[in-house]
Each structure stands twice: as C-alpha cells, then as structure tokens.
Amino acid sequence: MSMGDHDDARAWGEFWKANAGGDSTGCLPERWAAIETAQRAAWRGFAEGLRQGARLLDLATGDGRVLRWLREERRDLDLQGIDRAPKLPPAPEGTATRGGIAMEDLPFADDSFDAVTSQFGFEYGDVAAVAGEIARVLGPDGRVGLMVHRGDGPILEHNRARRSAILWAIEEKAVPATVIRALHDPRGGIAAAAQVAAALTMLGEKAHGRGTPAWEIPEAVRRAIMIGADRGAQPGAIETTIEAIAAQAENELGRIASLARACERADARADIKAAFAAHGLEPGETVPVAEPSGRALADFLTFS
Known part of the structure; x- marks a missing residue:
C-alpha cells in the first residue's frame, strides 16, 4: 500500500467510525440533497438493466447508500458491499456489508457477481488492480457501474x-x-x-x-x-x-487530500478504460451526473 493509499484508508476509516450511527453526506457540499437526487436517478437507470435476482457487489460502500437506493428500486436483487474501513455504519435493510476489505484483493470466487458498482470509491484505489479484481469476480455478461468524481466539479x-x-x-x-x-x-x-x-x-x-x-x-x-x-x-x-x-x-x-487524489485518477479516463479493456470489458456511454443548474458533479461510467 502506498503512502497515499494508507492515508486514504486512515482518513476514511476514521470518518465511517465516527459516523457509524447514522447517515452522512461525506464530502458533499451543503446542496447535497439535489446532488443525491441526481445520483439516485443514475442508479435507477442502472438497476433497470439487471436480470431478476442478480447478485451485486458495491465497492467502497461506506454507509451503503447505493445498496439502499438499489434495494428501493429492486427488492429482488442480492446486494452486498465491501469497504476498506474496518468499522462501518449498519448495513441497509436487506443488504450485507463487510469492512476491512480492500478493493484490490476481493475475498470472492471468480464469476461470483452479475454486477459490480461503486460510487466515489473505485477511483480511490489502484485503478489497474481494482479493474482486474472486478473482472475476476464478474460473471459472464456481467455489468459494471461506476460513478466517479470530476476534478472540475462542485464537490472538489x-x-x-x-x-x-x-x-x-x-x-x-x-x-x-x-x-x-x-x-x-x-x-x-x-x-x-x-x-x-x-x-x-x-x-x-x-x-x-x-x-x-x-x-x-x-x-x-x-x-x-x-x-x-x-x-x-x-x-x-x-x-x-x-x-x-x-x-x-x-x-x-x-x-x-484523499478526494483530490481520487479526482486526479478519475479524470485520467483513458487509463480507466485501458484497465478494463485489458480484461475484455468495454466501456458504454459516459453519462454526466449534474446538479439542477446543469453543472456536472460526476460521471457515470459503465462497462460490460
């Protein structure tokens, strides 16, 4: 683990430990309610394309908000989440989360999931290593959904x-x-x-x-x-x-500081696409996730 990765793990581990009893907006600005609405809409569209009873893994799940939103849309889904932070808030009802797990070393067998997701998490890891692990645990015809930061967005x-x-x-x-x-x-x-x-x-x-x-x-x-x-x-x-x-x-x-490093990794889109292409996963359309003003706060990337 690099010094930056160690600092990321420590900073976010302490954050989720301190917020283990409730919901938090993380590093979002005060207008987070509008931002959350845009985020949920993107995940709603992703959920619609999943098969009945699909097994889904959410990386860097934090408080499990993506799992919660997906469950509200599709109660048939088998939803699991992992996070490097050792102590996490309680998992949303009907889902399971585990702390102390790095995205670069997933404790799951090959072809274990029909979908892998991450919201503001994938880009905090080693892009090439995480893409390899996603490809390994993703089953045939599996789908990947990543909501990633933008360095020119309002969050940073x-x-x-x-x-x-x-x-x-x-x-x-x-x-x-x-x-x-x-x-x-x-x-x-x-x-x-x-x-x-x-x-x-x-x-x-x-x-x-x-x-x-x-x-x-x-x-x-x-x-x-x-x-x-x-x-x-x-x-x-x-x-x-x-x-x-x-x-x-x-x-x-x-x-x-961790967020700034993640934005740099997320903005290197060619590197992200190359990391997935190395494992036979091709990108779909990149969809901006925007505030009501129209300003993009993130991008939604898909691979299959």
Whole structure:
C-alpha cells in the first residue's frame, strides 16, 4: 500500500467510525440533497438493466447508500458491499456489508457477481488492480457501474474551500493551541479561554463566513469550554476535548487530500478504460451526473 493509499484508508476509516450511527453526506457540499437526487436517478437507470435476482457487489460502500437506493428500486436483487474501513455504519435493510476489505484483493470466487458498482470509491484505489479484481469476480455478461468524481466539479471545489477555512483555523490562527494556552494561563483560566474562543469565532465568521470550518472549529471549542465549565470539568479534561476537535479537523484535511487524489485518477479516463479493456470489458456511454443548474458533479461510467 502506498503512502497515499494508507492515508486514504486512515482518513476514511476514521470518518465511517465516527459516523457509524447514522447517515452522512461525506464530502458533499451543503446542496447535497439535489446532488443525491441526481445520483439516485443514475442508479435507477442502472438497476433497470439487471436480470431478476442478480447478485451485486458495491465497492467502497461506506454507509451503503447505493445498496439502499438499489434495494428501493429492486427488492429482488442480492446486494452486498465491501469497504476498506474496518468499522462501518449498519448495513441497509436487506443488504450485507463487510469492512476491512480492500478493493484490490476481493475475498470472492471468480464469476461470483452479475454486477459490480461503486460510487466515489473505485477511483480511490489502484485503478489497474481494482479493474482486474472486478473482472475476476464478474460473471459472464456481467455489468459494471461506476460513478466517479470530476476534478472540475462542485464537490472538489467545495472541499477546497473547506480546506482553506480549516487551515485558517488550525494553522494560521492556531485556534486549539491558542485557547489551550489561555486555559492554563494563571492569569486566564476557563473564563478567559472561552473569551478567546468567542473572539476567534467572530474572526472566523468575518474571514470565511458563518457555517464554514473557520467559524465551526472555534465555536466548537467555545462550546466545549462552556459545557465543561457547567459540568465542573477541570482544565485538563477540557483540553482533551479541544484536542479531539483539532484531531477531527486534521482528519478532514486528510479526507480532502484523499478526494483530490481520487479526482486526479478519475479524470485520467483513458487509463480507466485501458484497465478494463485489458480484461475484455468495454466501456458504454459516459453519462454526466449534474446538479439542477446543469453543472456536472460526476460521471457515470459503465462497462460490460
């Protein structure tokens, strides 16, 4: 596993571990509801072409949302998903998911599935190796459906803006470290630390806007201090909470870096097509997946 692959696995593993109890929008922008509608429409069309009772494997399944959408369209399908993250949210009803499995080394026999899918997952792996594994586990006349990122799309754009705001908070203004110093300063303490966090929250809103990480991070720190004070927590315990907030921000930076690498792989369409062609799988039509504005946020690729 390369250093980038290791970083991807760690970042997304921590993400799904933290979100194991519910649904998450991942790295999608705030207008994710419209994006999800476009995604579901693409999978609806793919499901219509599957035979009765088809066995389907979803790669990098995450919270299993593609499996859930497919089940809503076709309850006859046998739906399974795998993900490299060791701990996943509960599988959607009527489906099965397994964590701790790399796309490059699938634990399934040859010709095990009638279809293989992936939404924003395939391009996080070694394209050539994953294409080979897909071809191996795919049965005769099997179909492949991949929704992949676009480097010119709104998802990467949104996350680059988040990266800038996170770096403002944890590097330029060093919010966690600055507040922790105030917390332990003999002339400061809990009240002074809360004031520092509040001031940084206002600065973050002015610099990047309310609701951005530049506002969210110092606001989360401020709330941690106030809640800790209400519960009679000692400064050391409050510091631990602030450090956890900082770690969460660092992990998001890791996911954004992972997303940028995935976009580069996805944009190398000739490499993707060549990887599948090497195993006798030919591409179908590439269909853009667009927001209501018409701007493409992803492409839907098929192979058979």
